Amino acid sequence: MTTPPQTNTEHLHQEIERLVKDIEHAKQEIFSIATDGKSDNALGDASLHLDEVIKATEAATNSIMDAADAIQEAASGIGGDKEAAIVDATTRIYEACNFQDISGQRLNKVIKLLAHIEERVIALNGLFGKPAPVVAAKAAEPDLLAGPALKTTSQDDIDALFAGGN
Amino acid sequence: MPVDKGMSILVVDDYNTMRRIIRNLLKQLGFENVEEAADGTEAFKKLQEKPFGLVISDWNMEPMTGIDLLKLVRADPKIGNIPFIMVTAESKTENVIVAKQAGVSNYIVKPFNAETLKGKLTAVIGEF
Numbered sequence: 001m002t003t004p005p006q007t008n009t010e011h012l013h014q015e016i017e018r019l020v021k022d023i024e025h026a027k028q029e030i031f032s033i034a035t036d037g038k039s040d041n042a043l044g045d046a047s048l049h050l051d052e053v054i055k056a057t058e059a060a061t062n063s064i065m066d067a068a069d070a071i072q073e074a075a076s077g078i079g080g081d082k083e084a085a086i087v088d089a090t091t092r093i094y095e096a097c098n099f100q101d102i103s104g105q106r107l108n109k110v111i112k113l114l115a116h117i118e119e120r121v122i123a124l125n126g127l128f129g130k131p132a133p134v135v136a137a138k139a140a141e142p143d144l145l146a147g148p149a150l151k152t153t154s155q156d157d158i159d160a161l162f163a164g165g166n
Numbered sequence: 167m168p169v170d171k172g173m174s175i176l177v178v179d180d181y182n183t184m185r186r187i188i189r190n191l192l193k194q195l196g197f198e199n200v201e202e203a204a205d206g207t208e209a210f211k212k213l214q215e216k217p218f219g220l221v222i223s224d225w226n227m228e229p230m231t232g233i234d235l236l237k238l239v240r241a242d243p244k245i246g247n248i249p250f251i252m253v254t255a256e257s258k259t260e261n262v263i264v265a266k267q268a269g270v271s272n273y274i275v276k277p278f279n280a281e282t283l284k285g286k287l288t289a290v291i292g293e294f
Contacts, residue, residue, distance in 0.1 A: 091280050097187050105226065105255050
């Protein structure tokens with residue numbers, strides 16, 4: 001017995017369902033590592049995670065600029081080429097700190113775009129009268145590139161767990 | 167007439183780090199009298215309170231954006247002539263046109279360096 005050929009409409013619906021699943025997988029891959037992949041509100045967690053990334057880069061940028069300020073202050077009064085070279089170097093440090101603002105704005109745009117695409121694809125899927133396919137939450141995996149951890153477990157909490165044995 | 171390096175400059179940006187970067191670069195260029203505001207509303211209030219020689223503003227801020235601040239400033243006869251530089255990541259041509267039509271004095275795209283800032287300042291307020 002042969003399978004009846006798919007209609008264009010069925011094929012379109014399958015493709016849209018696949019897109020919905022791909023988006024959900026992408027969100028889990030990108031954002032949910034620090035939340036154990038268990039959430040009823042993946043997008044909310046994604047925003048939270050994004051905020052943490054922005055805050056961490058902001059704190060790092062301020063530390064870099066604090067150090068640059070200190071260097072410049074220590075150098076003031078040296079005079080001559082040496083002081084000029086130090087001022088030039090600290091200026092380049094300030095310039096390089098532009099990245100924090102740019103990365104924050106870019107990240108915000110990415111998450112807004114992702115949310116928009118997801119909304120449209122789910123709406124398209126809804127036109128076929130079916131709910132969005134459910135994607136099983138993926139277990140968390142260690143990843144050095146995951147970015148700063150959310151406030152789920154602090155380093156102090158982890159240290160306390162190790163200090164307690166077993 | 168030489169530029170008064172003691173003039174007050176208002177830096178408007180919702181990112182504290184960006185305000186600090188601009189403040190530091192201005193300091194390197196010899197401008198130490200810098201005040202800050204975190205959005206258009208706060209900036210407009212400060213502009214009403216005392217005279218400023220220059221406004222350097224971001225575009226994307228809430229609740230009041232940089233472009234809304236610019237329009238408000240230009241519509242106010244008391245402060246309408248203040249030189250106004252937009253410093254923003256919004257590099258789309260249509261945005262630049264909108265800002266130009268609203269009366270922006272110059273436009274800097276992030277990321278930028280001290281040389282760019284110096285060049286735009288010179289273009290707006292003169293050699294220093």
